[in-house]
Amino acid sequence: MIRKGLSMQNLNQSLRIGSSASKLSNSSFTSQAAASSLLQVCEPSAYRKREVKVGQFLTRYGGEDEYADVDWDKLGFGLMPTDCMYVTTSTNDGSFSVGQVLPFGNIQLSPSAGVLNYGQGLFEGTKAIRRENGRTVLFRPAQNAIRMQMGAERLCMLSPSVDQFVDAVKQTALSNKRWIPPPGKGSLYIRPLLIGSGPILGLAPAPEYTFIVYASPVGNYFKEGRAPLNLFVDDEYHRATRGGAGGVKTISNYAPVLKAITRAKSRGFSDVLYLDSVNKKNLEEVSSCNIFIVKGNVLSTPAINGTILPGVTRKCIIEIAQHHGYKVEERQIPVEELLDADEIFCTGTAVGVASVGSITYKNKRVEYKTDSKSVCREMYSTLIGIQTGSVEDEMGWIIEID
Ligand SMILES: *Cc1c(COP(=O)(O)O)cnc(C)c1O
Secondary structure, three states: OHHHHOOHHHHHHHHHHHOOOOOOOEOOEOOHHHHHOHHHHOOHHHHOOEEEEEOOEEEEEOOOOOOOOOOHHHOOOOOOOOOEEEEEEEOOOOOEOOOEEEEOOOOOOOOOEHHHHHOOEEEOOEEEEEOOOOOEEEEOHHHHHHHHHHHHHHOOOOOOOHHHHHHHHHHHHHHOHHHOOOOOOOEEEEEEEEEEOOEOOOOOOOOOEEEEEEEEEEOOOOOOOOOOEEEEEEOOOOOOOOOOOOOOOEHHHOHHHHHHHHHHHHOOOOEEEEEOOOOOOEEEEEOOEEEEEEEOOEEEEEOOOOOOOOOHHHHHHHHHHHHOOOEEEEEOOEHHHHOOOOEEEEEEOOOEEEEEEEEEEOOEEEEOOOOOOOHHHHHHHHHHHHHHOOOOOOOOOEEEOO
């Protein structure tokens, strides 16, 4: 069905570029044949005492050590390049070739690549966690695979199968195992990326797609003393519109909110809470996370209606809350309900479950409970507990990969 989006002309073009030199290469490797020999090269042991400069970062590879040379206690949320990335390109029959694990590095794209000109791109975010017992686990990666397929359908792109996606995430985690923080110090954030890599000039789906998975270690969100979020309700800028692509994780949803985020940050807020663009009245979500409001024994979150990103964390929290005896409502939430909520929190793979300390709307600031007995903290501890292994995984969300 997805292939319907590609015209015959595009498929022919795809055939032609398919035989040209590699679209993806790593510095000295410029052909597919050379690239395939890297399969064996990207073993951590090949990185003994090597230094690689990626942008402003100098990464030191320490050989076969169990851990990369990182001060794990100082881990934040910035990009820290790791050893390897997974790469595969779509083939002429519409599937993706067997992926390769290559050294992390720059990629080459035609200036007329679909992603650069018309924004055909999707990203995902998931995590690998190192448990106390030494095992590496992934958390619901198939959910991200399905979401990427839905996004690809919306943007007329080819997408990898669920199995190939999950396998790619697994290979990325294992080939970068030295970069998975010690238990309790954080996780390896894994970023799958699907882009229209084939060249196209007239507005149409790109003739070729590339699926890349890279990773970066990130710290724990809830460090001691980490301040709750202070959100600003923006009724000028909107994140998504009816009939648009707000419900899928397309890269084109994010540049337009930078202006709103920058303005909110310059006024001292942590992030922006968006309202629906039709009525400017109902809550939608924050720039990259979903929102929940707590009132008594009821947790409410905006219903998935096409303008809200269906978060995996959102889905987990709904299930955990119901399991813990809370009532959960997915519905329209008028902005006025912020006034008498007991508690507000945000959910997402990057933030986990983050408490909101205040929300400002039309010059009125409302403050919320953020103490350690909050529902937010209960949800956070349960979710993190399931991931790290201290809480039993009754839902079957965990996949052990080694
Ligand atoms: C990624 C994202 C979320 C959170 O999704 P998770 O699957 O929980 O990480 C929420 N909102 C937006 C806009 C997002 O991009």
